[in-house]
Amino acid sequence: MIEKILLADSGTGQSEEMFKALASIPSMQRASVTILHVVPPQVTAAEMDEQREKGGQILANAIQALDLDSTRVSGLLREGDPKDVVCKVADEIDADLIIMGSRGLQRLVSILENSVSQYVFQLSSHPMLLVRDDIYIKKINRVMVALDKSEAASQSLKLALFLLRDLKGAELILTHIVQDLSGKSYCESGEVSEHDPVFATAVAEAKRLGIAYRCLSCVGKPAEELCRLADELNVGLLLLGSPDRRPTVAKGLPDLDRLLGTSLSDYVRVHANCPVLLARTS
Template sequence: MLDKILYADSGNGNTQEMLKTLLDIPAFQNSEITILHVIPPQASADALAEKWEEGGKILSDIVKNVNINPTKVSTILKQGDPKDTVCNTALEVNADLILMGSRGLKRLESFLENSVSQYVFQLSDRPMLLVKDDIYVRKIKRVMLALDKSESSEYALELTLYMLRDYREAELYLVRINPDMSPDLELSTAEMAQNPILAPALMKAKRMGISTKCIVSGGRPGKQICQLAEDKNIDLLLLGSPDRRPSVAKNLVDLDRLLGTSLSDYIRVNANCPVFLVRK
């Protein structure tokens, strides 16, 4: 399920810390890691040679800093547009997860500033773990999974349980935000555990011995999920992120989608912790 990770280097030290943190979790310890560094097109052969040498050193330093098992890591140095290169490489290595940094730019900003992570987020069909430049990466102990009725949410649950199954240090928060419910309505612990969306997930988690709590609330899902992540001091937030782009339009950049009107885009920008967006 998480056998192949593509680490797309963006020069963000937080992303390296995230990779280190992931490799402490049993589910990731046998994963094959591909580290990609992309050199933008250069004006001259001399400039290209200099960037090529610099890129090779960057890759070597990442492997050394993260202390990855040499038998489990490969490095790729490519020249091209970083946005397209990350998407294409994810397909080439059949990545189960893309790990990359993000400046956390909002909607029009990210479009106008040519955000690599925003482009990959919108066009790739692979699960992505995004780490913003301005957050502090901690050891993963408190994990939040936001659930709804979607197929991508069901897969997010599968992936979360797989990730935490032998990781006894983790505490899992299952969250359901019902936009039709008042955010002021207070439910008991028993009522939240009986929520029709959360109850089956809670049962599965308990069978696997994962320490689990349920939270049910109302209001705007994006805002409420981000607030709960802050209130509960969450180290990693997961949610399903359905790919609604028709297959015939996969290679066409849709301005509305690049501007980011989805729930997952809101959380990607506003959450104060690393965000794992699950796609199947």
């Protein structure tokens, strides 16, 4: 299900470490990765040549660090605006997953500071794995999925099951959070939750694949609860759906909720203390 990965490498951040964590998972053993480094336009030709040389070295170092069979890894050096180039290359290779570092900037700050990850988060239709620069990359054996009745949540579940299906000692944490604006917050877990229609399909699939699972039914503010649970349960990867709500004619324009930082997925990508994989559906 994940066969082609685009790793956007700026030379900083933890995208390479994130890929290594993924590459250790049995289901990812056949995945290939394209490492992309983008050289922004420079004022002079001499500066451009210098940046190309630095970019080439960044790619060479990344390829060496990943230590993959040469048939599974390739480097790509492009020139242009990094925001646009990442989206374009993801489309060119039809990436199953984009891995990017993120500074975790909030709301309009990310726009004003020209954040590449925020821009790609808004406009790309490909699943994205965002890795904040300031978090610790754990071994991926405990994965949490945010469930509801949406197609995007179903896609998140499929990705989680793909990652965990042959992973020994893995645990799938299924969460469903009902919004409560009154400020109340509590969780219930156990066999009763399995009969909730929201959990039924996920539980059946986990049982079929022999994946250990846990169901959590919670009440509270969904975004805040997801971040809290991921932290308390020492989750290595959090998956949630991030559907594109824009009409077809506006696909090339930013999503206003994401632009303003008011969407659930935007809050989680900023505040979760673990990598966040955003599943996409058009």
